[in-house]
Amino acid sequence: MSLPACATVTRGSSQQFTVESTPPGAQVSTSNGFECQATPCTFRMPRKDAFRITVAKDGYVAQIHEITSSVSGAGGTAMAGNLLIGGIIGGAIDATSGAMNDLKPNPLVVTLRTPAEEAAAARTPAATTTSGDQ
Template sequence: MISKTVARFGVRALALVGVALSVPACATMTRGTTQQFTVESTPPGAHVTTSNGFECVSTPCTFRMSRKDGFNVTVSKDGYVSQTVEVTSSMSGAGGAALAGNVLVGGLIGGAVDATSGALNDLKPNPLTVTLRTPAEEAAAARTPAPVAPAPAGTR
């Protein structure tokens, strides 16, 4: 009698493990590990390169990028000063909700898969909008003093 109970328990436990392993990583399945990333520039038609090996010959352009890691984007155009901007990867609101659902339904394994795959993250800023300046505009901006904040009231 005990051996049938143990065997029945073992089959059920194995079935539960199978179900638990089939539902983890909800964000990986629903959000994916990549996302659309757009670069826009003023003026349009700038060249874009990324530190992770992507390139576009003319803005605006869109890439399919991994959510997992941040990277740098360099935007350049003849006659303008190039700009390099850091794009970060951080947990998004939707990623946090997916993680909570994963912990409730899929357990720690699903949460770990989502966290390591980058599925919980979003790239920021997205879209990346860059305003390029001519060398003369850049020099003028460098000469313009920063605005001075007024002294707090009552500090004379």
């Protein structure tokens, strides 16, 4: 008997996703409805969907980050094995469940800045080098 949806069985369709911040204690909310009141925090998130995350703390500028969902090395390997052993049906289950994907970046590490720090960073020109300058 074949093993359908090998990646779905071995990796699951969700994963732990961690948010850390400096300073700690920031609130976190995601575009797909997850929240935590104070970093660091960990969610159990579906592997298949990208989402937007907002990290905010009183006295600091809120940050928004995009979290992507893409095929991981382990997920691709499980999918390849599934296609060889489990066939097209198992491969289709893995593809639609998101089991072969990973959320990136994970963990998300955020450094929050005060409005004054944000303004100072905006005024500081980026370091540039030109070829030929000595």
